[in-house]
Amino acid sequence: MGIGKLSKSQDVFIMKKLIFVYISIFCVVLSMLSCKKNYIEMTIAGRNHRYWLKKSHATKSQVYYYFDRQGRWYIYDRAYKASVLTKYDGGDIMLIEKCSLINDTTINIGGMEYCIRECNDTLLVIKNSMFTDTLICLKSLPLVR
Incomplete structure (x- = not known):
């Protein structure tokens, strides 16, 4: 065996190490996305x-949006000078009261996909093909009827 040449068992060992490294990197990236x-x-x-x-x-x-961990989404309305929120029923429009996160940049709200432009504890900016909504998080819960 000369310098620079590896035996077959050394080649297999190096290949196994490389495969392990690639799988480890893939798992780390996947967990970060999750x-x-x-x-x-x-x-x-x-x-x-x-x-x-x-x-x-x-x-x-x-207008207030309600989101919960079970994937429910509701719209509440507070009329001018009213003290309580009333659940909006959509009138003639049938609302799909569900939401789901498609990935870290897209959310489905009521059957419409929105791009998440900004998301933090105080501000949520979402955009679809027609408009952009800016939502401000409430620290205290409103009175709901």
């Missing part, structure tokens, strides 16, 4: 549920 998705789910829905105020300049009434 952690980010879990972080976003926790940020949007909290431990159980969370209310978000939809920022709007057009009306004096207020």
Whole structure:
């Protein structure tokens, strides 16, 4: 055996080490992606549920989104100068009251896909093909009827 040449058993050993390294890197990347998705789910829905105020300049009434860990999404409305929130039923429009995180940048809310532009404990900015919504997290729970 000369310098620079490896035996067959050494080649197999090196190949096994390389395969182990590649699999380890793949697992680390996969777990990091999973952690980010879990972080976003926790940020949007909290431990159980969370209310978000939809920022709007057009009306004096207020719209709130409710997200929970079971994938439910509801819209609540507070009429101008009212003290309690009322669950919005959609009127003639049938609402799909479900939400799910597709990946760390996309969320499905009520059957519509939104791109997550910003997501932290105080602000959630989501965008679809028609509009952008800015939601502000509520630290205290509103009065719900």
